[in-house]
Amino acid sequence: MEQGIPLHPTPLVLTPEDVEWIDGLIAQGQLPPDWFERCDEARAKNVFGHDHKVDRQGQPIEQGVGSEGNVTANHVASYEKWGKDDPDYERHLARLKKLLAEQQPKREAAAIAAREVERAKRKARR
Numbered sequence: 001m002e003q004g005i006p007l008h009p010t011p012l013v014l015t016p017e018d019v020e021w022i023d024g025l026i027a028q029g030q031l032p033p034d035w036f037e038r039c040d041e042a043r044a045k046n047v048f049g050h051d052h053k054v055d056r057q058g059q060p061i062e063q064g065v066g067s068e069g070n071v072t073a074n075h076v077a078s079y080e081k082w083g084k085d086d087p088d089y090e091r092h093l094a095r096l097k098k099l100l101a102e103q104q105p106k107r108e109a110a111a112i113a114a115r116e117v118e119r120a121k122r123k124a125r126r
Contacts, residue, residue: 022036044060069103070103071100072100073104075096076096
C-alpha cells in the first residue's frame with residue numbers, strides 16, 4: 001500500500017504487510033481503533049448491498065433475483081443450461097424447480113394486484 005492514511009478503498013484481502021502497516025497507524029492514533037471492523041462492514045455493504053440481511057451465524061442472506069427467496073424461470077433455465085457440471089446438479093435443479101413452482105403463483109398474484117392498483121389510479125385521474 002502507499003504510505004499515508006488509507007482513505008482509498010481497501011482491497012478485499014490485505015497482505016500481512018498491509019495489516020502490520022495499518023496496525024502501526026492505529027497505534028499512532030492516525031486511524032480509529034475499530035478501523036478493521038469498519039473496513040469489514042464497508043466491504044460487506046459493497047459486496048452484498050447496504051441493506052443486506054444476515055443469518056444467525058452472521059453470514060449474508062442472498063435476497064436478489066435468482067436467490068432462494070426469489071427464484072425465476074430465467075434462473076432455472078440458466079442453471080439447466082450451465083450447471084450440468086455441478087456435483088449435485090439433479091438434486092439442486094429439482095429444488096430450484098420446486099421453489100419456482102411455489103413462488104410463481106405469489107409473484108403472479110402480486111403482479112395482478114399491482115396492475116389493479118394502476119388501473120384504479122388511472123380511473124381516479126379521469
